[in-house]
Amino acid sequence: MIEGLMQALSPGYFFYLTLGVLIGMFVGTLPGLTATMGTALLVPFTFALPTGEGIAMLGGLYVCAMFSDSIPACLVNTPGTPAAMATAFDGHPMVQQGRGQEAIVASCFSSTIGTVFGAGCYLVLAWPLIEIALKFGPPEFFWLGIFALTIIGSLAGDSILKGLAGGAIGLLISCVGISHGNELARFTFGVPELRGGVSLVAGLIGIFAIPQVLSMVTELRKKEFIAEYKPKGGETFKTIRKVIAHPLHLLRSSAIGSFIGILPGAGSPIAAIVSYNEAVRWSKDKSQYGKGDLRGVTASEIANNAAAPAAMIPLVTLGVPGSSPAAVIAGALMLRGLNPGPELFQSDGALVYSFGWALLFAGIVTFILGSLFAPLLVKIIRIPLRLLAPLIMLLATIGAYAIRNNIFDVYIMLGLGVFVFIVRRFGFHPGPIGLGLILGPIIEPSLIQALYISDAVGIGKVFFTGTINITLITLSILSVLFVIWTRRRDKKLQADGGERSN
Amino acid sequence: MQRLADRDFLTSVVLLGVYGLFAYAIYTATSTDVKDWIFPKLATYVLLIIAFAFLSKVLFEAILKRIPDIVEFTKDDQRAYLDVLVFFLIVLCYLFVMYGLGFWLSSFLMLILTSTYLTIEKTTRNIRLAVIVPFASCIVFYFVFLYFFYVPFPRATWWMGLMPD
Numbered sequence: 304m305i306e307g308l309m310q311a312l313s314p315g316y317f318f319y320l321t322l323g324v325l326i327g328m329f330v331g332t333l334p335g336l337t338a339t340m341g342t343a344l345l346v347p348f349t350f351a352l353p354t355g356e357g358i359a360m361l362g363g364l365y366v367c368a369m370f371s372d373s374i375p376a377c378l379v380n381t382p383g384t385p386a387a388m389a390t391a392f393d394g395h396p397m398v399q400q401g402r403g404q405e406a407i408v409a410s411c412f413s414s415t416i417g418t419v420f421g422a423g424c425y426l427v428l429a430w431p432l433i434e435i436a437l438k439f440g441p442p443e444f445f446w447l448g449i450f451a452l453t454i455i456g457s458l459a460g461d462s463i464l465k466g467l468a469g470g471a472i473g474l475l476i477s478c479v480g481i482s483h484g485n486e487l488a489r490f491t492f493g494v495p496e497l498r499g500g501v502s503l504v505a506g507l508i509g510i511f512a513i514p515q516v517l518s519m520v521t522e523l524r525k526k527e528f529i530a531e532y533k534p535k536g537g538e539t540f541k542t543i544r545k546v547i548a549h550p551l552h553l554l555r556s557s558a559i560g561s562f563i564g565i566l567p568g569a570g571s572p573i574a575a576i577v578s579y580n581e582a583v584r585w586s587k588d589k590s591q592y593g594k595g596d597l598r599g600v601t602a603s604e605i606a607n608n609a610a611a612p613a614a615m616i617p618l619v620t621l622g623v624p625g626s627s628p629a630a631v632i633a634g635a636l637m638l639r640g641l642n643p644g645p646e647l648f649q650s651d652g653a654l655v656y657s658f659g660w661a662l663l664f665a666g667i668v669t670f671i672l673g674s675l676f677a678p679l680l681v682k683i684i685r686i687p688l689r690l691l692a693p694l695i696m697l698l699a700t701i702g703a704y705a706i707r708n709n710i711f712d713v714y715i716m717l718g719l720g721v722f723v724f725i726v727r728r729f730g731f732h733p734g735p736i737g738l739g740l741i742l743g744p745i746i747e748p749s750l751i752q753a754l755y756i757s758d759a760v761g762i763g764k765v766f767f768t769g770t771i772n773i774t775l776i777t778l779s780i781l782s783v784l785f786v787i788w789t790r791r792r793d794k795k796l797q798a799d800g801g802e803r804s805n
Numbered sequence: 806m807q808r809l810a811d812r813d814f815l816t817s818v819v820l821l822g823v824y825g826l827f828a829y830a831i832y833t834a835t836s837t838d839v840k841d842w843i844f845p846k847l848a849t850y851v852l853l854i855i856a857f858a859f860l861s862k863v864l865f866e867a868i869l870k871r872i873p874d875i876v877e878f879t880k881d882d883q884r885a886y887l888d889v890l891v892f893f894l895i896v897l898c899y900l901f902v903m904y905g906l907g908f909w910l911s912s913f914l915m916l917i918l919t920s921t922y923l924t925i926e927k928t929t930r931n932i933r934l935a936v937i938v939p940f941a942s943c944i945v946f947y948f949v950f951l952y953f954f955y956v957p958f959p960r961a962t963w964w965m966g967l968m969p970d
Contacts, residue, residue: 340954344953344954344955464855464858464859465816465855467851467855468816468820468851468852468855468856471848471849471851471852471855472823472852474844474845474848475823475827475845475848475849475852478844478845478848482836482841484838484840484841485836485838485840485841487834487836487838487841489830489834489841489842489845490827490830490845492830517889517892517893520885520888520889520892520923521882521885521886521888521889522885523888523923523925524881524884524885524888524925688923689920689923689924689925689931689935690920690934690935690938692892692919692923693915693916693919693920693923693939694916694938694939694942696896696915696919697912697915697916697942697946698946700900700912701946701950701956701958704956704958705950705954705956708956708957710900710903710904710959713900714900717896717897717900721893724889725819726816726819728876729812729815729816729819729876730812730816731816746844747844750843750844751840751844754840754843755840
């Protein structure tokens with residue numbers, strides 16, 4: 304471990320790590336360009352570098368993209384990557400309240416906390432954690448997805464039924480394409496392009512960015528900018544103090560992010576959603592969530608960043624990548640003749656540990672660069688709406704197109720965007736629809752696989768036995784009951800308040 | 806008649822529409838394996854139940870003669886939605902001409918047209934901005950996406966060879 308630290312501290316290593324972080328900042332900020340795409344594009348450039356430096360550069364990009372995706376999420380309500388969806392729930396209202404710099408700095412600082420925690424797990428707890436993660440099979444993933452779905456209760460806005468309906472619509476959209484069972488084309492309506500399914504990135508841009516652009520158009524006769532912004536001195540330190548004022552919240556979000564990051568296939572978006580849900584559940588004052596609560600931003604950002612280094616744990620211990628960018632990094636290692644897994648740990652332990660340290664330092668470099676650029680980035684909201692709306696539309700088109708080089712994804716994005724724009728007027732929140740779209744590809748394959756297993760041993764034994772299953776089922780039920788209870792209590796409090804004011 | 810613009814009534818109509826779209830595909834499918842359809846079927850059932858819940862609520866409130874929650878459409882809203890319609894039509898035209906003019910020229914035209922249309926106070930300065938900003942943005946995005954991210958955008962087919970990409 305010490306040898307790895309010394310390697311990671313060498314000037315050349317640090318230079319390439321910082322370069323990776325800078326590229327990651329750029330990749331995450333542009334909607335549609337995911338960390339996976341960024342790492343994949345960077346792989347050829349890293350061949351000219353020694354293995355350690357090349358892999359550190361990729362790790363730096365991955366970690367920083369998990370922060371910088373929150374910048375468009377906060378400023379223009381358009382998540383840079385799916386992992387920043389939950390950040391937008393509170394980040395954008397903060398910007399609308401003129402607290403843009405606070406939102407970006409909080410996101411940056413919490414990303415650093417998450418990365419450092421996740422990298423710490425990578426360096427210290429890799430083997431014990433992987434033993435728990437290995438116990439997750441299809442039924443456990445199914446229940447994890449169901450548990451993540453219970454966040455609808457926190458996102459639904461005024462009507463929980465509309466939230467549920469939005470979630471169901473998102474899940475249905477995620478079913479478009481080839482089925483997981485018999486590879487049957489579903490919901491393609493005779494359109495061959497739909498056989499490939501709805502691109503997650505294009506779908507999320509459609510659900511979040513397009514209604515936002517159209518709302519800007521409706522509002523430009525009333526206001527010139529998204530929000531007023533006046534730079535304040537000492538904002539960085541004030542925000543840091545606010546973030547660290549909730550140590551339990553930080554610890555919980557980091558632990559959730561790190562654990563979910565280890566589970567192959569779950570990844571940063573699920574980590575952020577579950578962490579946000581738990582932050583709401585454990586909070587004494589839930590009323591501010593979704594309206595610009597700093598803890599909403601930190602819960603999501605800590606978890607999605609903790610999940611990034613944690614996704615490397617199954618890669619270096621078992622050779623199984625925990626996320627898509629981790630798979631690209633695995634590919635980069637294999638192209639150099641190195642096989643990720645226990646062998647690599649034994650044959651080149653210094654490389655494995657230096658990578659862990661690199662991820663940790665990437666978090667710190669991200670904070671330094673992020674807080675330096677934050678005042679500059681927030682100035683985006685000072686671009687007049689009449690210029691900003693068309694520019695976001697162009698970026699959304701590029702983002703939706705670039706992910707699969709398919710113009711049909713742009714049509715899907717626009718269609719979904721118009722649909723969400725209309726139903727928002729009826730009281731729907733885009734969050735549950737996006738949530739369904741993200742969770743569908745986790746829940747359905749797990750359900751199908753578990754059903755195949757249950758053909759042999761019975762449904763009850765597959766779904767309702769085992770400590771993890773029982774824990775997740777209990778948590779899901781408690782989560783639903785808790786939502787019902789808090790909604791009733793809030794309604795009662797509102798009614799009491801109304802009576803008193805009368 | 807006013808109840809037709811009730812928020813919950815419109816919600817139930819939308820949900821029934823989405824349900825109909827997906828349920829039609831489910832019930833006309835040839836596969837008989839339950840595993841192919843169990844998940845979307847469950848989701849459609851959820852939609853159907855919620856749609857009927859809203860419909861029942863609207864009926865119940867009509868019987869009790871409660872005031873409906875109307876989706877309002879003021880004069881300002883009408884003007885704002887006209888802006889949205891024009892903006893959206895320009896974007897649709899942009900997608901249509903993209904393969905003819907090439908990605909970047911059509912993007913530049915879309916940006917100029919939308920920015921100019923959305924500029925309410927058409928002063929010389931504002932119009933100049935509505936041209937300069939799209940031009941500069943297109944140049945920057947062109948180099949970033951083509952030479953850094955290698956995104957193969959649609960090329961011009963109406964004047965092939967005359968445009969770079």
